Every structure is written in structure tokens, then in C-alpha cells.
Amino acid sequence: MKIRLSLIAFALAAASFAAPAQDKVLNLYSARHYQTDEALYANFTQQTGIRINRIEGKEEELMERIRNEGANSPADVFITVDAARLAKADELGLFAPVKSKVLETRIPAHLRTATWFAFSTRARVIIYNRSALRAEQVQTYESLADPQLKGKLCSRSGAHPYNLSLVSSLIAHDGEAQTEAWARGVVANFARAPKGGDTDQIKAVAAGECGVAVSNTYYLARLVRSDKIDDRRMMERVGIVWPNQATTGTHINISGGGMVKTSKNQEAAVRFLEYLASDEAQRYFADGNNEWPVVDGVVTNNPALTALGKFKADPLPIGMLAKNMVAAQMVLDRAGFR
Numbered sequence: 001m002k003i004r005l006s007l008i009a010f011a012l013a014a015a016s017f018a019a020p021a022q023d024k025v026l027n028l029y030s031a032r033h034y035q036t037d038e039a040l041y042a043n044f045t046q047q048t049g050i051r052i053n054r055i056e057g058k059e060e061e062l063m064e065r066i067r068n069e070g071a072n073s074p075a076d077v078f079i080t081v082d083a084a085r086l087a088k089a090d091e092l093g094l095f096a097p098v099k100s101k102v103l104e105t106r107i108p109a110h111l112r113t114a115t116w117f118a119f120s121t122r123a124r125v126i127i128y129n130r131s132a133l134r135a136e137q138v139q140t141y142e143s144l145a146d147p148q149l150k151g152k153l154c155s156r157s158g159a160h161p162y163n164l165s166l167v168s169s170l171i172a173h174d175g176e177a178q179t180e181a182w183a184r185g186v187v188a189n190f191a192r193a194p195k196g197g198d199t200d201q202i203k204a205v206a207a208g209e210c211g212v213a214v215s216n217t218y219y220l221a222r223l224v225r226s227d228k229i230d231d232r233r234m235m236e237r238v239g240i241v242w243p244n245q246a247t248t249g250t251h252i253n254i255s256g257g258g259m260v261k262t263s264k265n266q267e268a269a270v271r272f273l274e275y276l277a278s279d280e281a282q283r284y285f286a287d288g289n290n291e292w293p294v295v296d297g298v299v300t301n302n303p304a305l306t307a308l309g310k311f312k313a314d315p316l317p318i319g320m321l322a323k324n325m326v327a328a329q330m331v332l333d334r335a336g337f338r
């Protein structure tokens with residue numbers, strides 16, 4: 001009996017040693033929902049032999065899930081979009097610090113923290129209806145509160161992370177009191193109650209339902225390079241302004257991720273994060289999803305993205321956006337920007 005048990009124990013031990021080598025799997029919790037990411041992951045598996053087991057969900061659900069799973073969480077890497085959400089995940093203690101020479105050399109300092117990293121950037125720009133307004137009227141985020149835009153402004157919800165991050169950057173630059181006054185001005189200018197996503201705002205601007213709105217750049221590039229002629233025609237009615245070029249620069253946000261604290265597979269997790277900063281992966285972000293690479297000098301092949309041109313980006317470190325996130329939410333609540 002004793003011999004048999006130890007034989008079984010030996011067999012089990014042998015199996016558990018053998019298993020990882022035969023079937024290397026990385027559990028990726030992803031709140032990115034872009035079709036083009038498929039190729040990005042397939043390429044990683046091809047290069048490393050590490051299969052990616054993707055668990056997709058909404059940002060908040062995935063964060064909650066990792067938290068509930070606790071020490072037993074199978075999650076190795078969590079990726080999502082927007083600094084506001086990554087900061088929240090960090091605040092919940094979901095990430096482990098990552099020390100990687102590759103990440104440190106390839107990703108600029110203002111686009112990473114000790115625990116999470118940006119892998120692509122997008123800008124939040126002002127869009128306007130060409131027949132309703134002139135570009136000169138909407139050169140800055142601050143101008144969106146100008147009374148001359150009364151009844152002309154459309155927006156998605158103030159509580160959405162894209163807007164929270166933008167307001168967070170305004171607090172960093174203009175202070176809380178000035179930003180609250182701005183938010184009140186913005187609310188006073190609404191053409192309609194906030195609703196829909198960025199693409200809905202673009203459509204409403206093109207249709208003339210609103211004169212002005214803000215949008216992330218990849219939605220604009222997506223419509224410009226659309227197969228549908230109607231989308232491309234629609235974009236001819238929409239003007240794009242790089243906000244705050246004479247002052248703080250245009251607010252940029254990121255997609256990014258980090259290693260989950262309880263990862264049982266840390267080597268593969270770091271390897272995956274480093275892969276996302278490789279030239280190849282960086283090109284997928286640009287050519288597939290119309291986002292800018294974070295790594296300098298990566299050659300992309302996306303005419304719609306190139307056509308957007310160059311601009312001065314706000315150099316505020318993304319970690320700083322996190323600092324003002326709660327203040328941003330309170331400012332918007334007090335101003336009635338829901």
C-alpha cells in the first residue's frame with residue numbers, strides 16, 4: 001500500500017513538472033474588444049509557443065472577477081483601455097510591479113508606471129460641423145465652455161473614463177475651481193443630454209444635431225478608412241481640431257496593461273508585456289486599430305492615421321491622471337455633467 005501511494009505521488013509530481021512544458025498557457029484578462037487584436041495574439045503564440053487563453057469582459061467585471069478570485073486567480077495579465085481604468089485596477093492592488101529593461105527602454109517614462117504600461121496612445125480631439133462653426137472658435141478644451149457655443153455641444157456621459165481622464169488632466173493644468181467653472185459652462189452649452197459613445201457624437205456633429213463634440217482619434221480614423229461610402233462622405237462634413245496646441249497640448253490617453261499580482265506564470269506574463277512593446281505588436285495597434293505606437297520610430301502603414309497629421313501632445317505623465325480621478329468625478333457631479 002505504501003509503495004503504491006508513493007508511486008502515485010511520484011507519477012503526479014512527474015506529471016505536474018511535465019505539464020507546463022507541453023502546454024504553456026497565458027491567461028489574459030482583456031477588456032479590449034477590437035477584432036484586429038486576434039492577429040496580435042496569434043503572432044505571440046507563433047513566436048513563443050505560449051498559447052493565450054483570453055477571458056474577455058467589461059472592464060469593471062474583469063477587475064471585480066480578479067478581486068474575487070483572490071490568491072487563486074488564474075489571471076496572468078490584465079489589459080484594458082484608458083488610464084482611468086488602469087489606475088483603478090492599480091488602486092485595487094491587482095498589479096504586481098514589473099522590472100523589465102525592455103519595457104523601460106522602449107516605453108517613454110511618461111507612458112508607464114511601476115506596475116502598468118501603455119502600449120498605444122489615442123488623442124481626445126475636438127470635432128465640429130464645418131457649416132455650423134469655424135475651427136478658430138473651438139481651439140481649446142477650455143473653449144467648450146464658451147457661451148457662444150450655447151446649445152451646440154454634444155457629449156457622451158461625464159462619468160465615462162474617457163471624459164474623466166480628460167477632466168483629470170484639466171484639473172492638473174487649470175486647478176479644481178477653474179475646472180468646475182468650466183464644467184458648468186460645458187453643461188450650459190449642451191445641445192442634448194449626454195448619451196451614446198464617441199461615434200454617436202461624430203454622427204450627430206455630421207448631421208448638424210450638434211455643432212461640436214469631442215472624440216478619440218481612432219473612431220475618426222476608422223470612419224475615414226471605412227468601406228462604406230456614407231461613412232467617408234459623413235467625415236467630409238466634420239472638421240478636426242487638435243486642442244490646446246498653443247498651451248498644454250492635446251490630451252492623450254492610452255491602452256495598456258500589467259501583470260496580475262497573483263500570476264502563477266510571471267515569466268510568460270512579462271514576456272507578453274514585452275511582446276506588446278515590440279515593433280511588430282506596435283504595428284498591429286497602429287495599422288489594425290488606428291492607435292499610435294508608444295515606441296519611437298516604429299514604421300506604420302495606416303494612411304488614415306498618417307492623414308491625421310502631427311500635433312503637440314500633453315506631456316502630463318499618465319500616472320498623474322490617476323491622481324485627480326476622484327476629484328474629476330466630484331467636479332462633474334457638482335456641475336451636473338452626468
Ligand code: FE
Nearest residue numbers: 081198216219
Ligand atoms: Fe473606445
